[in-house]
Amino acid sequence: MEATANATATLESNLWGGGVEPMKASYGKLMMWFFLISDTFTFSALLVTYGMIRFSFPGYDGPTADFVSSPLYWPIPEKIFDALPLLHGVTAPLIFVGIMTFILIFSSVTMVLAVEAGHRMDKADVEKYMLWTILGGAAFLGCQAWEWTHFIHGTDEGSVFKQIVDGKWVEKTIFGANLTENQYGPAAFADLFFFITGFHGTHVFSGVILNILIFFRSSTGFYDRRGSYEMVEKVGLYWHFVDLVWVFVFTFFYLV
Amino acid sequence: MANAKEYDKEAGAAHRKVIWNTFLILLAITVAEFTIAFSIENEGTGRFIRISIFIIMTIVKAGYIIGEFMHLRHEAKSLFWTILLPIVFVAWLLGALMWEGGSIFASHHP
Numbered sequence: 001m002e003a004t005a006n007a008t009a010t011l012e013s014n015l016w017g018g019g020v021e022p023m024k025a026s027y028g029k030l031m032m033w034f035f036l037i038s039d040t041f042t043f044s045a046l047l048v049t050y051g052m053i054r055f056s057f058p059g060y061d062g063p064t065a066d067f068v069s070s071p072l073y074w075p076i077p078e079k080i081f082d083a084l085p086l087l088h089g090v091t092a093p094l095i096f097v098g099i100m101t102f103i104l105i106f107s108s109v110t111m112v113l114a115v116e117a118g119h120r121m122d123k124a125d126v127e128k129y130m131l132w133t134i135l136g137g138a139a140f141l142g143c144q145a146w147e148w149t150h151f152i153h154g155t156d157e158g159s160v161f162k163q164i165v166d167g168k169w170v171e172k173t174i175f176g177a178n179l180t181e182n183q184y185g186p187a188a189f190a191d192l193f194f195f196i197t198g199f200h201g202t203h204v205f206s207g208v209i210l211n212i213l214i215f216f217r218s219s220t221g222f223y224d225r226r227g228s229y230e231m232v233e234k235v236g237l238y239w240h241f242v243d244l245v246w247v248f249v250f251t252f253f254y255l256v
Numbered sequence: 257m258a259n260a261k262e263y264d265k266e267a268g269a270a271h272r273k274v275i276w277n278t279f280l281i282l283l284a285i286t287v288a289e290f291t292i293a294f295s296i297e298n299e300g301t302g303r304f305i306r307i308s309i310f311i312i313m314t315i316v317k318a319g320y321i322i323g324e325f326m327h328l329r330h331e332a333k334s335l336f337w338t339i340l341l342p343i344v345f346v347a348w349l350l351g352a353l354m355w356e357g358g359s360i361f362a363s364h365h366p
Binding site: 025030036040041044047048049051052053054055056057058063064076078094098101102105106108111112113116119120236237240241243244247248251256 | 279282283293297299306307310311313314317318321331332334335342349354355356358361364
């Protein structure tokens with residue numbers, strides 16, 4: 001820590017213009033924190049929406065084993081998210097989303113290792129760990145693409161829902177999900193799935209782009225010439241934030 | 257640069273150890289969450305216990321990510337509280353609108 005502080009101090013002797021660093025953080029780092037707190041509010045809005053809509057629907061009221069989807073009550077997530085790629089027909093509740101969680105947490109670890117290597121001005125280590133982080137981010141996005149595809153296409157059997165059409169009750173088999181109807185439960189369930197995981201996925205995508213940029217600039221020796229790897233730290237903050245949001249999405253969308 | 261070399265030998269190794277320990281804690285909590293998801297029955301009081309444990313574990317995980325990975329625990333106290341205090345309002349809004357959702361439910365299912 002001392003090393004970074006000293007390096008920054010010699011670089012910018014006037015610091016923020018008044019001779020002091022407010023909150024003992026560099027300008028860029030503090031602004032990243034303020035951006036993240038505003039992004040927290042955006043994600044919170046989605047989470048709050050989920051909470052309110054979830055509580056305005058009845059829950060499923062019976063033994064978990066006998067659960068069948070219906071638009072009348074909220075589904076049990078472990079009964080919906082139970083598929084794995086390449087293992088068609090195998091029931092593996094929450095396993096795939098567990099793998100995604102692991103990938104994202106692990107990419108957060110490699111990111112913080114890159115930040116630590118940056119403190120040591122160790123160019124090779126920064127590049128190595130940035131590559132692992134980019135790989136983790138890309139793997140997560142790939143998993144999410146599969147998750148969405150499966151969610152949209154649905155299961156082989158679909159779900160038989162009763163609906164009123166022209167004043168008469170008719171039975172209709174629904175496969176998969178879109179924004180107006182889905183085989184898993186109320187329309188709002190799929191809507192929230194698309195909005196929340198989609199908004200998070202967009203953040204992961206932006207993060208991967210930023211990580212690639214950092215890797216590129218690091219490998220061309222840009223940060224060595226600048227004398228500081230602090231940019232790795234700033235993008236690292238963003239990347240950890242994306243991981244942090246996923247921790248909440250995982251709990252409130254998939255577990256509870 | 258002299259400082260940077262020193263960091264390499266001593267603090268660097270200690271910091272890396274903290275990073276890997278934090279990872280192990282996060283991993284252990286996630287594994288525990290999975291175990292609970294399939295061992296405690298999702299009905300009656302079991303449901304209440306499950307949700308309480310999940311929420312506590314999520315907050316613990318978030319604490320480790322923000323505190324260690326994002327390094328907030330080691331920043332100036334003013335920065336620490338500037339980031340954390342606004343979350344109180346988020347928690348309040350979340351609680352308030354879940355309450356509101358319950359009222360909507362009650363009005364639909366009298």
